[in-house]
Amino acid sequence: MGARRVELGFAEEACAWRLRSEQFPSKVGGRPAWLGESGLPAPAELRCGLCARPRALLLQLYALLPDRPEAFHRSLFVFACRGPACYRLSGPAPGSLSVFRNQLSRKNDTYSYDPPPEEPPPEGTPVSLQLKCGANLCRVCGCLGPKMCSKCHKASYCSRDHQIMDWKAGHKQSCAAAVIPDHKFLFPEYEIVIESEELESSDDNKVESDDNHTQVVAQEDEIHEEMESAHNPSKKKEGILHCFTK
Numbered sequence: 001m002g003a004r005r006v007e008l009g010f011a012e013e014a015c016a017w018r019l020r021s022e023q024f025p026s027k028v029g030g031r032p033a034w035l036g037e038s039g040l041p042a043p044a045e046l047r048c049g050l051c052a053r054p055r056a057l058l059l060q061l062y063a064l065l066p067d068r069p070e071a072f073h074r075s076l077f078v079f080a081c082r083g084p085a086c087y088r089l090s091g092p093a094p095g096s097l098s099v100f101r102n103q104l105s106r107k108n109d110t111y112s113y114d115p116p117p118e119e120p121p122p123e124g125t126p127v128s129l130q131l132k133c134g135a136n137l138c139r140v141c142g143c144l145g146p147k148m149c150s151k152c153h154k155a156s157y158c159s160r161d162h163q164i165m166d167w168k169a170g171h172k173q174s175c176a177a178a179v180i181p182d183h184k185f186l187f188p189e190y191e192i193v194i195e196s197e198e199l200e201s202s203d204d205n206k207v208e209s210d211d212n213h214t215q216v217v218a219q220e221d222e223i224h225e226e227m228e229s230a231h232n233p234s235k236k237k238e239g240i241l242h243c244f245t246k
Ligand SMILES: [Zn+2]
Pocket: 048, 049, 050, 051, 052, 053, 081, 082, 083, 086, 096
């Protein structure tokens, strides 16, 4: 009898550090936790096809591909327009949603080859609005921000829309203010915790929850085994997947 694995995602509250790029998060809302620095969507690509305003990150899913060296780390980003008028009863209008992919090989210049630590970083490092390559990110949405405030030459924006939004939210009073105000643009941020379920591919598709529990525990044991030995390729794949997605 064949079994089908289904992954369920649950939105849960999480500490900010768990949702940073180096943790390879799956999350709803907030700023995008970009993986690689190349191939990020340009501001024009993030504009809504209907109202032309910048779309906000709705969710990102970390979906690594251990068998594909160039896409070992892979995240999919879904952006959605914030304007209610761009959604109709018949479903979202074309152009109000878009999906981007961002990927990296396991061996890269940005992240450790090994899975990220399970502990918080020693100090609360502020949100970084600059990529390692020097490119700036928009203060409002966290996407590429090639425009700069002409007064302070520090605050960057993806668009005039977001510069105005930040100007009205306090940048007008003080260019020097380091704290980023709440622009009410980002969607509320939650971690997406993914759990696997084994579905019997029988007629009733019944989920056996007790079996699931043993299944998860067994997989966790396998991770440790697999980190030591690379003899069984299929076991190895499962183990790597769990190390990076836990
Ligand atoms: Zn729109």
